[in-house]
Amino acid sequence: MTATTIFRARRIRTMNPSRPLATHVAVRNGRILGAGSLEELVGWGEYVLDDRFDSKVLVPGFVEAHSHLMEGALWRFVYVGFHDRVDPDGRLWPGARSIDAVVDRLAGENDRLAGSTQALVGWGLDPIYFGGRRCNRHDLDRISTTRLVAVLHASLHIVNANTAALEAAGYLREDIRHPGLPAGEDGLPTGECKGPDAMAPIARQVGLDAGLLTADAEAVRAFSRLCVRKGVTTATDMAGSLTPESVAALRSVTGAHGFPTRIVALLRHLGQSPQQVVDRAVELREQSTERLRLGMIKLVTDGSIQGFSARLRWPGYYNGLPNGLWYTAPEQVLAVLQLALAGGVAVHAHTNGDEATDMVLDAMEAALALHPIPDHRFTLQHCQLADAAQFRRLRTLGMCVNLFANHTFYWGDAHFEQTVGPERAERMNACATAIASGVPFAIHSDAPVTPLGPLFTAWCAVNRTTSGGRLLGAHERISIADALRAVTLGAAYTLKLDGEIGSIETGKHADFAVLDADPVETSPQALKDIGIWGVVSNGRPVAAGSP
Numbered sequence: 297m298t299a300t301t302i303f304r305a306r307r308i309r310t311m312n313p314s315r316p317l318a319t320h321v322a323v324r325n326g327r328i329l330g331a332g333s334l335e336e337l338v339g340w341g342e343y344v345l346d347d348r349f350d351s352k353v354l355v356p357g358f359v360e361a362h363s364h365l366m367e368g369a370l371w372r373f374v375y376v377g378f379h380d381r382v383d384p385d386g387r388l389w390p391g392a393r394s395i396d397a398v399v400d401r402l403a404g405e406n407d408r409l410a411g412s413t414q415a416l417v418g419w420g421l422d423p424i425y426f427g428g429r430r431c432n433r434h435d436l437d438r439i440s441t442t443r444l445v446a447v448l449h450a451s452l453h454i455v456n457a458n459t460a461a462l463e464a465a466g467y468l469r470e471d472i473r474h475p476g477l478p479a480g481e482d483g484l485p486t487g488e489c490k491g492p493d494a495m496a497p498i499a500r501q502v503g504l505d506a507g508l509l510t511a512d513a514e515a516v517r518a519f520s521r522l523c524v525r526k527g528v529t530t531a532t533d534m535a536g537s538l539t540p541e542s543v544a545a546l547r548s549v550t551g552a553h554g555f556p557t558r559i560v561a562l563l564r565h566l567g568q569s570p571q572q573v574v575d576r577a578v579e580l581r582e583q584s585t586e587r588l589r590l591g592m593i594k595l596v597t598d599g600s601i602q603g604f605s606a607r608l609r610w611p612g613y614y615n616g617l618p619n620g621l622w623y624t625a626p627e628q629v630l631a632v633l634q635l636a637l638a639g640g641v642a643v644h645a646h647t648n649g650d651e652a653t654d655m656v657l658d659a660m661e662a663a664l665a666l667h668p669i670p671d672h673r674f675t676l677q678h679c680q681l682a683d684a685a686q687f688r689r690l691r692t693l694g695m696c697v698n699l700f701a702n703h704t705f706y707w708g709d710a711h712f713e714q715t716v717g718p719e720r721a722e723r724m725n726a727c728a729t730a731i732a733s734g735v736p737f738a739i740h741s742d743a744p745v746t747p748l749g750p751l752f753t754a755w756c757a758v759n760r761t762t763s764g765g766r767l768l769g770a771h772e773r774i775s776i777a778d779a780l781r782a783v784t785l786g787a788a789y790t791l792k793l794d795g796e797i798g799s800i801e802t803g804k805h806a807d808f809a810v811l812d813a814d815p816v817e818t819s820p821q822a823l824k825d826i827g828i829w830g831v832v833s834n835g836r837p838v839a840a841g842s843p
């Protein structure tokens with residue numbers, strides 16, 4: 297007979313609708329025997345009572361259904377984002393609130409690198425906060441005219457390079473005609489490289505390339521430390537190249553005894569044919585382990601709204617800027633959706649602008665006409681600007697959405713004032729409309745685009761407060777209970793894992809977030825400030841900050 301542990305807590309909020317509250321949960325072999333009272337659970341036989349959570353509240357381990365392992369890797373570069381941010385080891389990095397502040401911070405790092413030829417890389421840049429002023433190569437030339445300097449934007453869809461880096465990438469020419477490489481008045485590129493094609497040569501030169509996107513062992517462990525700090529027990533790596541080497545590395549790190557995070561890694565469609573990407577996803581599915589789930593595809597259709605690279609329908613951007621870019625051609629999207637449906641492979645498609653959402657909805661309708669597969673759970677990622685009619689189509693097509701709730705805080709003011717204007721800004725990331733339309737939904741951080749932290753993400757969906765203090769879209773606010781569901785069961789559903797995780801009930805993995813207070817009884821404003829002890833992952837308690 298295997299050992300049974302019964303955890304006692306101040307309260308257990310199970311998210312199991314037929315038994316929402318409990319005081320004890322019994323765990324055997326990393327799985328839940330049952331949640332209820334001690335009297336009920338002793339029926340399972342011999343047990344050890346673990347009372348370390350007597351003053352804590354257990355909820356299902358949070359599921360971050362759109363994040364990137366890159367969050368763990370980026371901290372080896374210089375953080376230059378606008379907002380303060382905490383790294384995986386708990387250190388606070390203050391925000392860089394002007395281009396001068398960004399340049400100053402990077403210049404300090406440049407001094408530290410004196411004597412080496414290593415490239416200097418920053419991340420988290422967000423020019424939307426700089427009053428319309430875009431960073432250019434001359435700004436970064438103030439740091440160095442000889443060292444390669446590159447700064448990745450918070451959106452991850454744009455990189456800025458200095459003149460030396462542009463030259464190294466072969467970009468310092470007047471005859472470059474690429475929509476992702478705008479030219480300045482002198483006819484040479486400004487240094488902004490938008491979209492994966494334009495970014496790649498710079499990324500290769502400075503070490504921000506595929507190696508980083510797939511993340512090495514140290515980055516994965518850093519990511520996992522951050523997950524524990526935030527109560528997350530399952531997290532996605534939303535867009536990996538998943539080469540045989542990177543899969544072997546991921547399997548090895550996640551397979552280490554006691555590794556506390558279940559990683560769901562999606563294969564990014566980039567550079568392969570639609571048939572190749574679906575075949576590879578089928579192959580990967582077979583290599584899944586309990587800690588590493590493989591076999592889904594990520595498609596990126598457009599850019600970001602705050603970077604003005606998202607595809608918008610009429611009337612376009614509020615400030616009159618031209619429409620954004622297709623990152624994957626509509627014909628390619630259609631081909632991938634058809635082949636994936638036929639192959640039983642789930643596709644998660646990034647759409648930011650409402651034109652991109654329309655494009656995928658049209659493609660999905662055509663693909664489903666050919667392959668009417670039930671319960672496919674194809675999911676739109678972000679789907680930020682969808683209107684109510686699009687949500688109704690999502691419902692009809694059996695799709696899910698994973699809404700980017702954190703955007704309201706970080707870019708809500710910019711959306712209201714610059715990108716899409718007041719009316720459309722209020723309907724962005726429309727959680728209440730998702731509920732009203734019956735579309736299964738999750739909410740996410742897209743870490744490293746915004747910081748990982750499902751309680752903060754839930755706070756964003758519940759309060760819809762911008763960083764400037766504006767209430768943006770009062771009618772799209774949702775209850776704490778609905779937000780809590782979105783970061784547990786809702787997120788698990790989009791990953792087809794709702795039978796295994798997302799609630800505390802018999803048979804599921806014993807994954808809990810250990811909180812200082814009950815989120816449902818907290819005031820909406822205080823939701824993001826609830827203390828997090830750490831997690832229980834497959835029955836094993838792991839405290840935040842433990843190695």
Ligand SMILES: [Zn+2]
Pocket residue numbers: 362363364534742
């Ligand atoms: Zn993403």
